Amino acid sequence: MSMIDFQVIAASGEVSLFPLHLLGMFFGSLGLVFFLGAAVGLIRFPDFYTRMHAAGKGDTLSTMLMLTGFGLVTMEDFSLGSWLLFVKIMGVVLFIFIASPTVSHVLMRAASEDDEMPLTEADGKKSSNKGKKRN
Amino acid sequence: MYPVAVFLLLFLNWVVLSGKFDAFHLGLGVVSCLIVTYLSHDLLYHDRKKGLERRLLEAWSFLRYLPWIIWEVVKANLHVFKLAMTKEGYEEMSPRVVTFETYLKTDFAKFVLANSITLTPGTITMLIRGDVFHVHTMSQFLEDDLLTGAIERKVAEVFEPESLKKT
Amino acid sequence: MKNTSLIPVVLVGFLLFYASTDFPEWGDPQSPASSSPVSSHFIAKTGVDTEVPNMVTAVLADYRGFDTMLETVVVFIAGMAVLAILRNFSRKKPVKRGHEVSVEPDLIVTNTVRLVVPVIQIFSFYVLAHGHVSPGGGFQGGVLMGASFILIALSWDLERALTRFPINRCMVVAALGILLYAGIGVLSMALGGEFLDYAELEKVLPVSREMARYHAMLGVEIGVGFTVTAIMFALYANLSSRGRLEGGL
Amino acid sequence: MIEYFAIVMGAALLVLMIPVFYRIWVGPTSYDRILGVNVIGTKTAVLLVVIGTLYDRVDMFVDFAIAYALLSFVTAIVVSRYLNRTISQKEMETREKKAGT
Amino acid sequence: MGLEIINTLILLLLVVAALVALRVKDLITASVVFGVYSFLMCLLWAEMGAVDVAFTEATVGAGISTVVLVATIFNLKRKSSD
Amino acid sequence: MMENSIAWILLFPLFGAVLSSLLGMANRKVCWPIGVLSALGAFGAGIMTLIRVIDSPDHMVVYLFGGWTLDSFPRGVGIEFRADLLAILITLIVLGVGLCVAIYSKLPVEQETPEKEGFFYPLFLLQITGLAGICLTGDAFNLYVLIEVAALTGYGLIAMGSKRAAAATFNYVILGTIGASLYLLGVGYLYIKTGTLNMVGINEFIGATEGLKESPTMQVAFVLICLGILIKMAFFPLHAWLPNAYCHAPTATSCLLAPLVTKVMIYVMIRMVLTVFGVDFSFESTLWSSVLPWLVVIAIVSAAVMALAQREIKRMLTYLIVAEVGYMVGGVWIYNYYGMVGSIFHIISDACMTLCLFLGAGLILRKCKTTRFDGLRGLFSKMPLTMTGFFVGGFSIIGLPPTCGFFSKWYLITGAMVAERWEYMVALLFSTMVMVVLFFRLIERIHLAVNESGENLGKGHGDLGLTKEQTRFSEGPLTMLVPLLSAAAVVLAIGIYNQEFVDLIEIFLDPFDLPGEPLSK
Structure with a gap:
């Protein structure tokens, strides 16, 4: 994907939507970066609760960004069909936007009611040490 | 209707x-x-007392609320990214549970508040018992941020403006 | 002893590998499966025979409609069998077991479910109705619909879901689904064709032979959807509460 | 070019799933595993759109993504409900023990 | 070409998912990890162009199978409480 | 109606099942009449089809679902049912047994699974649908679907019994699923290599294509399909699910499943060997055909020995079924004309005599509350008709003329002699001896005054050492007795008219090129 490719594409008549595609790709890559953050957090963080922060948030935004990016990338023209497709993809984004916090909350709640999962700061520190050793 | x-x-x-x-x-x-x-049909619009105009108003102010919450989501991710990738961020981490009481009354407003808290940086709603929220936070300054009630005010502006007038 | 089960597994795996040495290339147009008259017919003539753009739906619901009817019957049997095994008709009030403490419905979950369930339901209808043009059809739509009721049961409790869709109505709907499917078949038989020969329905529908097949396929898919919806929910309701239809997960 | 982008995205997503799989593999608690599963669930929706882009039939594949987005939280809800129930069973037992002694 | 890369990656992850599902002791976790297997299977179907199968796998794997498994496991717990 | 009679064979029980599940919710009493009526309707349609098959010039009736007729579409576009003589004979056996058991089931169901008629009869009727469909279908994948229908209903019907039945069903579910999956894999491989699912289409393709016989994929497909079917038919080392499942099942269930399921699976094997893969492929180009006859010998001998060890009628009968499966598989795989005739004839006769035995055992269970040997003393004077029916089945299994079991065994032994498979013949004779021992031991218990340890308790002249109450005449109810006696009558009738059946089977076998021509030619 060098500059030459870009020029070829720009010359081949897809010019009208080229900026939109570029924006979509930017969004997609950004989503990938945030997913990287979430994945690293998922490995590095000491206990379940902190991992939940990483996964819950990183997952939501990266998914939203990537889907938005692909929504833009797949816009072929501004016909009704394209718009409907874009709206459908945004619908996916919306549902993930609703569902993801719910999942975070639900898992947090289940874990917090489990006696074996330490909650408070002092316990958390202890468990973080344990977690490090285990990993 | x-x-x-x-x-x-x-x-x-x-x-x-x-x-x-x-x-x-x-x-x-x-x-x-x-x-x-x-x-x-009884699942949507659980609270049937509000009139149509009120609903339209709510929808409009909810639309204005969305950009703010999306910006918060971005900030939350940057925060997670910082914690995950840098050493300082990792050491800054001090998870704890914070409890506070909300003045929001309706279930739906509480639901939006809870999910907004979950989406904002470093906090996840853990449990709602009546009006009391138990929130898990990642570090000290986020906790302060939460207790000032900025999110709550934002949600109240959308769903329960009258509760703001009282206070 | 635990590892002895590996022996047949490895043996069958070896057989499968041995078989795959002779496979045609992936996507090879010259392979028997691609070049046989049957698949050529499906590819070339589906649109002509049935006016349905999605070949898979045409194959499922029309060319091999008898298979699909029996698959629906299989789903029905699954529900029937689970009910037959678990359903407990004893009048005696069941003893509440230790761990079946009722859990307060979670505010966040219930509100999410309120928002999502109607969308799932309309999406399931969309999937069912557009099986002709895009992937999907009765089974997928039915599963989504069943999942929406299961979600209600999960976020509040089973009783609340059962007031929306009582178990008796479940079984009626399931039976009606099969009756609809087989009924369309018998109707086409009564009009002079073979069983499931939808083209004969042109005599009662104001459309051409091809469109008769198209519409009959929709009817058949609706039948499948009915059965699958009802059975999925009945399965969950019975499995989660050991056939007592109260308490449970 | 869109194709290249989609391939790179898909491959990168799948590669980035490996850390998540690591988390599922080592645990240590079942909550961690469920967390990882949920992440993979949402990413599957994205990957379906990616594959749709590769086949140039996003209109078809987006339906699957919608299905996943709508149903993604079912697993988490059912598991947490199960855990809640069994936890309250534990609580009941300890309470009974206390009452007994 | 591109599809082959994705295909290979999915297959590798599929094997890992199957192994994890076998390795996990806890039944609940095993059934949840089995959900991952189903997600990846759906991707594989979609990638090979079997879209209707992929859709079925998506709806069943995400919506029903885990729920039914967990509901069954919930009732298997009987012995420990009685 | 006439030209659609094949479809009606399946549609009568299907609609009966749906109706009885619908109406059964309102009133449980209507389930039994619906069940009997739809079984009767299916039987009528079966008879009609048999008449059509015999009348048609090539002894074959083809029914194409969905109207995808052969002249305007290629073969295999739709699903077809092919009723040749073998298929329709086995179908009629299935339907006849179904009708018998449907009538018989009224009281046992009320007693053993109370308030569940609304679930029992739908599953029962769908079981008949599945088994009859397996016999008639001409499409390899449709066969799989029908196997699933039959298997799932079977699981449900068996598990409705006691708690131990549910545990036994679990084994059955696991093994049955493995068997069905292996079959499906085999069909998938067949499709890869031949591009069609139609049985005749596959056979034509194999005949027309060079080098397909040596293809590893085809060989593996054949082995997988055979393995799957062998698991489903409870061939000896894979039989573990059968004894527990059948003897803990409710009476009506075991009466329906025990005579039919294994036999229908042997029919499927014959169908695969003769119609799908063809004689050349099955017997000459695989290693399989040289291994299996020896497995058969082991199967027959060990199943017979295990039957000898049982102290309970139902359990003993289940092991007898396993031994009989060995007979029939052996008859197929000795690769001989007589063996094949014997095998097919034995399917028919074994279904009838197993039905007899299980119906009798059900009646005994109802009257004596036990089927253990020591509880049966003096039963003959109490219920002579039941015992007569039971022993007609027993003599047929031993192979005494004029029961049908004698003639089928005769053909099997002739086949073994002609093919010079002495080991198979010895196994057959050994197992016959074992069955003589088994049944005469039973006769001893039931007719004579011998207790469990063999000690004579009577004082001679028909006195059994029992009180008047214990020997008072007390037959079973009519709805149960009539099916049993008619089954016994059928066993005798098939024995007496055996030549007619063999003629039909010979007409069916005529086009296949098996070694050892019939004597009549």
């Missing part, structure tokens, strides 16, 4: 999903929307 609103919303949904505008498919859509409205 509410069933009609639900029907219209569902039909909008159908049109977006279907993308076909011939009579046959639209007719199928009407039938399906009628069935779904019959099956589960």
Whole structure:
């Protein structure tokens, strides 16, 4: 994907939507970066609760960004069909936007009611040490 | 009145999903929307006391609320990214549980508040018991941020403006 | 002893590998499966025979409609069998077991479910109705619909879901689904064709032979959807509460 | 070019799933595993759109993504409900023990 | 070409998912990890162009199978409480 | 009606099942009449089809679902049912047994699974649908679907019994699923290599294509399909699910499943060997055909020995079924004309005599509350008709003329002699001896005054050492007795008219090129 490719594409008549595609790709890559953050957090963080922060948030935004990016990338023209497709993809984004916090909350709640999962700061520190050793 | 609103919303949904505008498919859509409205109209708009104008107003102010929450989501991710990638961020971490009481009354407003808290940086709603929220936070300064009640005010502006006037 | 089960597994795996040495290339147009008259017919003539753009739906619901009817019957049997095994008709009030403490419905979950369930339901209808043009059809739509009721049961409790869709109505709907499917078949038989020969329905529908097949396929898919919806929910309701239809997960 | 982008995205997503799989593999608690599963669930929706882009039939594949987005939280809800129930069973037992002694 | 890369990656992850599902002791976790297997299976179907199968796998794997498994496991717990 | 009679064979029980599940919710009493009526309707349609098959010039009736006729579409576009003589004979056996058991089931169902008629009869009728469909279908994948229908209903019907039945069903579910999956894999491989699912289409393709016989994929497909079917038919080392499942099942269930399921699976094997893969492929180009006859010998001998060890009628009968499966598989795989005739004839006769035995055992269970040997003393004077029916089945299994078991065994032994498979013949004779021992031991218990340890308790002249109450005449109810006696009558009738059946089977076998021509030619 060098500059030459870009020029070829720009010359081949897809010019009208080229900026939109570029924006979509930017969004997609950004989503990938945030997913990287979430994945690293998922490995590095000491206990379940902190991992939940990483996964819950990183997952939501990266998914939203990537889907938005692909929504833009797949816009072929501004016909009704394209718009409907874009709206459908945004619908996916919306549902993930609703569902993801719910999942975070639900898992947090289940874990917090489990006696074996330490909650408070002092316990958390202890468990973080344990977690490090285990990993 | 509410069933009609639900029907219209569902039909909008159908049109977006279907993308076909011939009579046959639209007719199928009407039938399906009628069935779904019959099956589960009581799920949407749980609180039926509010009038139509009020609902429209809510929808409008909710739209204005969305950009803010999306910006918060971005900030939350940057925060997670910092914690995950840098050493300082990792050491800054001090998870704890914070409890506070909300003045929001309706279930839906509480739901929006809880999910907003979950989406904002470093906090996840853990438990709601009545009016009391138990929130898990990642570090000290986020906790302060939460207790000032900025999110709560934002949500109250959308769903319960009268509760703001009282305080 | 635990590892003895590996022996047949490895043996069958070896057989499968041995078989795959002779496979045609992936996507090879010259392979028997691609070049046989049957698949050529499906590819070339589906649109002509049935006016349905999605070949898979045409194959499922029309060319091999008898298979699909029996698959629907299989789903029906699954529900029937689970009910037959678990359903407990004893009048005696069941003893509440230790761990079946009722859990307060979670505010966040219930509100999410309120928002999502109507969308799932309309989406399931969309999937069912557009099986002809895009992937999907009765089974997928039915599963989604069943899942929406299961979601209600999960976020509040089973009783609340059962007031929306009582178990008796479940079984009626399931039976009606099969009756609809087989009924369309018998109707086409009564009009002079073979069983499931939808083209004969042109005599009662104001459309051409091809469109008769198209519409009959929709009817058949609706039948499948009915059965699958009802059975999925009945399965969950019975499995989660050991056939007592109260308490449970 | 869109194709290249989609391939790179898909491959990168799948590669980035490996850390998540690591988390599922080592645990240590079942909550961690469920967390990882949920992440993979949402990413599957994205990957379906990616594959749709590769086949140039996003209109078809987006339906699957919608299905996943709508149903993604079912697993988490059912598991947490199960855990809640069994936790309250534990609580009941300890309470009974206390009452007994 | 591109599809082959994705295909290979999915297959590798599929094997890992199957192994994890076998390795996990806890039944609940095993059934949840089995959900991952189903997600990846759906991707594989979609990638090979079997879209209807992929859709079925998506709806069943995400919506029903885990729920039914967990509901069954919930009732298997009987012995420990009685 | 006439030209659609094949479809009606399946549609009568299907609609009966749906109706009885619908109406059964309102009133449980209507389930039994619906069940009997739809079984009767299916039987009528079966008879009609048999008449059509015999009348048609090539002894074959083909029914194409969905109207995808052969002249305007290629073969295999739709699903077809092919009723040749073998298929329709086995179908009629299935339907006849179904009708018998449907009538018989009224009282046992009320007693053993109370308030569940609304679930029992739908599953029962769908079981008949599945088994009859397996016999008639001409499509390899449709066969799989029908196997699933039959298997799932079977699981449900068996598990409705006691708690131990549910545990036994679990084994059955696991093994049955493995068997069905192996079959499906085999069909998938067949499709890869031949591009069609139609049985005749596959056979034509194999005949027309060079080098397909040596293809590893085809060989593996054949082995997988055979393995799957062998698991489903409870061939000896894979039989573990059968004894527990059948003897803990409710009476009506075991009466329906025990005579039919294994036999229908052997029919499927014959169908695969003769119609799908063809004689050349099955017997000459695989290693399989040289291994299996020896497995058969082991199967027959060990199943017979295990039957000898049982102290309970139902359990003993289940092991006898396993031994009989060995007979029939052996008859197929000795690769001989007589063996094949014997095998097919034995399917028919074994279904009838197993039905007899299980119906009798059900009646005994109802009257004596036990089927253990020591509880049966003096039963003959109490219920002579039942015992007569039971022993007609027993003599047929031993192979005494004029029961049908004698003639089928005769053909099997002739086949073994002609093919010079002495080991198979010895196994057959050994197992016959074992069955003589088994049944005469039973006769001893039931007719004579011998207790469990073999000690004579009577004082001679028909006195059994029992009180008047214990020997008072007390037959079973009519709805149970009539099916049993008619089954016994059928066993005798098939024995007496055996030549007619063999003629039909010979007409069916005529086009296949098996070694050892019939004597009549």
